[in-house]
Amino acid sequence: MSEIREFLRANGLPERDLHDLPDSAKRFADGAQYRVEIPSTEGPACLAAVLAEAERLDVRVHRVSQGSGVFMQTDAELDEMARTAAAARIEVSLFARPNAAWGLSATARAHAGFAAAAHGQEQVVANLEDCVRAAEHGFRSVLIADIGVLELFGAARAADLLPPDMQAKVSVMLPAANPAAARVLERLGASTINLPTDLTLPQIAAIRAAVDVPLDVYVEAPDNVGGFVRLHEIPELIRVAAPVYVKFGLRNAPDVYPAGSHLEATTVALSRERVRRARLGMELLARSGYEPQTSELGAPGLAVPVAATAPA
DSSP states (O other): OHHHHHHHHHTTOOSSOOTTOOOOOOOOTTSOSEEEEEOOOOSHHHHHHHHHHHHHHTOOOOEEEOSSOGGGSOHHHHHHHHHHHHHHTOEEEEEOOOOGGGTTOHHHHHOGGGTTSOOSHHHHHHHHHHHHHHHHTTOOEEEEOOHHHHHHHHHHHHTTSSOTTOEEEEOTTSOOOSHHHHHHHHHTTOSEEEOOTTOOHHHHHHHHHHOOSOEEEEEEOOGGGTOOBOGGGHHHHHHHHOSEEEEEOOSSOOOOOSOOGGGHHHHHHHHHHHHHHHHHHHHHHHHHTOOOOBOOTTOTTOOOOOOOOSOO
16 A cells, blocks of 8 residues: 555655645635636526626626536527626636437436436537537637547647637536546646535545646535535635635526526526525635635636627
């Protein structure tokens, strides 16, 4: 066992989970330790609801993410989301879909861990098409859940198929459950890494020691990825995992993917409640006495949409 631990150290990895929970000295480009993310923002109406509730509750939301996929939005909807987010100076990360669970895969229905994989080369093509289409409409961040698509994403940027400032946000469905796995994703070009929802603080601290990119961590997770409510860990999470996106999902909420107008009342209500959860989290952080630095809106490193370039 000691030889293995020495081997890990020699390869720049922690030899064990970091139970001493060291402070992270790493930061976002602007020096901040944390940012706030609201997931499952499914289209223009949900984005408007998030922004309105954030203003009402005085919550600084830096990033929203979407789960249904770029191809589930019309051109007009994409343009509206890009304009709204650019004006608000927040990042929007759209999911590159479809994945195995949305196609004909029987394995995806029997094994949840396979559900997010790009099932066959045609889904790889579709995922990359979603990335390109998002970029054409001004977005600069996409969610990726397949390791092959992530590798090709970097190659597509190098080949000028995607803008050089396009970011790849790795989905929670592509699990980086240990420092070695997280380092692989970073080397493949991940801009931020969404961690599995059941990692302990010592496990998260070990991953932070191994990679420099921001980590995305659910402090309340949807039921289909664990359903954990970890708001009281926010102060320690920020301290050991910085730079970190504190991500507010919802337990006891329906799985709405793929969303659409038939579910709009539900998705808008869920979006508002996620912002309320963020208010609870920020109040808890204030009561803790710990005062970590957060980012301003539009801060360096945020993939804020730019003016759309898609044809009318």
